[in-house]
Amino acid sequence: MTRALPIDPAEVAWHVERLAHFGAHGATGVWRTVYSPEWTAAQQQLAEWFQAAGLSVRQDAVGNLWGRLEGSAGCGVIATGSHVDSQRPGGQYDGALGIIAGLLAVKHLRQTYGSPRRPLEVVSLCEEESSRFPTAAYWGSRAITGQVRPADLTEVRDFDGVPIADVMRGVGLDPDRVAEAVRHDLDAFIELHIEQGPFLEDANLPVAIVSGITGMRHYLVTLTGRADHAGAVPMDRRLDPMAGAAEIISGVIGNAFRLGRPAVTTVGQIRAEPGGRAIVPDRVIFTVDARHPVPEQRAELYRQHESLIREVAARRGLRLTLEIMLDIDPAPSDPAIMALHEASARGLEIPCLVLPSGAGHDSQRMATICRTGMLFVQSRDGRSHTPDEYTAPEHAAAGIAVLAATLHGLAYDE
Ligand code: HGY
Ligand code: MN
Ligand code: MN
Numbered sequence: 070m071t072r073a074l075p076i077d078p079a080e081v082a083w084h085v086e087r088l089a090h091f092g093a094h095g096a097t098g099v100w101r102t103v104y105s106p107e108w109t110a111a112q113q114q115l116a117e118w119f120q121a122a123g124l125s126v127r128q129d130a131v132g133n134l135w136g137r138l139e140g141s142a143g144c145g146v147i148a149t150g151s152h153v154d155s156q157r158p159g160g161q162y163d164g165a166l167g168i169i170a171g172l173l174a175v176k177h178l179r180q181t182y183g184s185p186r187r188p189l190e191v192v193s194l195c196e197e198e199s200s201r202f203p204t205a206a207y208w209g210s211r212a213i214t215g216q217v218r219p220a221d222l223t224e225v226r227d228f229d230g231v232p233i234a235d236v237m238r239g240v241g242l243d244p245d246r247v248a249e250a251v252r253h254d255l256d257a258f259i260e261l262h263i264e265q266g267p268f269l270e271d272a273n274l275p276v277a278i279v280s281g282i283t284g285m286r287h288y289l290v291t292l293t294g295r296a297d298h299a300g301a302v303p304m305d306r307r308l309d310p311m312a313g314a315a316e317i318i319s320g321v322i323g324n325a326f327r328l329g330r331p332a333v334t335t336v337g338q339i340r341a342e343p344g345g346r347a348i349v350p351d352r353v354i355f356t357v358d359a360r361h362p363v364p365e366q367r368a369e370l371y372r373q374h375e376s377l378i379r380e381v382a383a384r385r386g387l388r389l390t391l392e393i394m395l396d397i398d399p400a401p402s403d404p405a406i407m408a409l410h411e412a413s414a415r416g417l418e419i420p421c422l423v424l425p426s427g428a429g430h431d432s433q434r435m436a437t438i439c440r441t442g443m444l445f446v447q448s449r450d451g452r453s454h455t456p457d458e459y460t461a462p463e464h465a466a467a468g469i470a471v472l473a474a475t476l477h478g479l480a481y482d483e
Contacts, residue, residue: 098456145256152197160458267451406442413474
């Protein structure tokens with residue numbers, strides 16, 4: 070990069086470091102689940118920053134925070150932002166950097182060009198990770214796009230079984246008003262996000278233009294056998310759900326390997342009940358996260374997983390429940406927005422890759438109601454969903470400069 074950037078890396082780093090205080094976990098981690106006290110404090114801090122940047126601020130019915138810069142023409146809103154919640158624990162950049170990027174980009178545009186033709190809005194989306202409510206499934210953008218059913222308010226429950234409606238009331242939100250969060254006036258949503266993988270670092274580049282976001286499915290598998298003594302019962306007399314889980318877990322991961330990149334499958338959570346060292350478990354519960362961006366291949370991956378799970382349970386005489394907790398379609402980026410990203414990067418002399426996203430994002434929900442496009446910035450060691458997550462301030466600033474140029478093209482140009 071040769072040209073001076075319009076975004077100051079030190080200002081980016083300051084905002085990241087400050088926001089990470091809310092839910093700080095160890096030296097560099099963040100533990101900030103939706104509607105927690107640290108979530109509320111982080112949204113309050115962002116509201117102050119939005120206000121200081123000259124934006125009018127409001128919180129919607131599910132707790133998304135919006136900062137708005139009025140436009141002279143008043144038509145189709147150009148929005149940018151990302152999610153404020155984190156994994157348990159997560160890092161300082163996943164989601165947070167996208168909100169800070171939107172704030173600094175819009176602040177720069179307002180200071181440099183004044184009011185836009187189309188309204189510009191920065192949004193801090195309330196929940197993306199499902200890290201408190203396993204079936205929340207991008208609760209903030211789900212509400213904005215009208216994908217929250219009234220039944221969800223009691224069916225979506227946290228890991229202790231508490232309905233999301235009760236938790237929302239606890240932070241002063243009225244779950245009966247969720248429908249008011251729906252937006253019909255958005256023309257485009259642009260999300261800057263950390264790459265969370267290794268390809269930008271492999272290419273030694275700061276920024277990528279995202280071609281599309283993968284489709285994914287989260288399964289919850291429950292295998293029930295029979296609790297027995299770990300020593301007195303011979304192996305051939307057991308109904309051991311852990312043996313079934315071991316065969317299934319190895320099998321589904323093998324399915325993804327055999328299908329080849331970009332198919333992925335992850336077992337991130339597993340629990341044995343009652344969980345005694347000397348007890349053959351009665352039940353084993355585990356999750357399967359399966360993803361692929363291409364519809365036919367994705368269907369094939371899901372088919373292979375589901376037939377394997379059923380075959381192993383039946384053969385081992387184990388009772389099976391197989392629930393789908395999250396099922397989200399892929400979202401190709403809008404070609405015109407991708408072209409605008411490319412022109413913006415070229416104008417700033419910032420070399421870019423074009424990459425698909427293996428991670429899920431709010432943008433794939435927003436794509437159901439407006440044009441969307443994403444930008445990635447480099448993740449050190451390709452790491453994310455860990456306190457070790459890190460993005461160099463100059464890489465972040467380069468991405469935000471491209472974001473600002475794209476937002477300028479969308480909101481200021483004729
Ligand atoms: O799992 C995902 O891809 C997202 O980070 N929640
Ligand atoms: Mn994440
Ligand atoms: Mn994220």
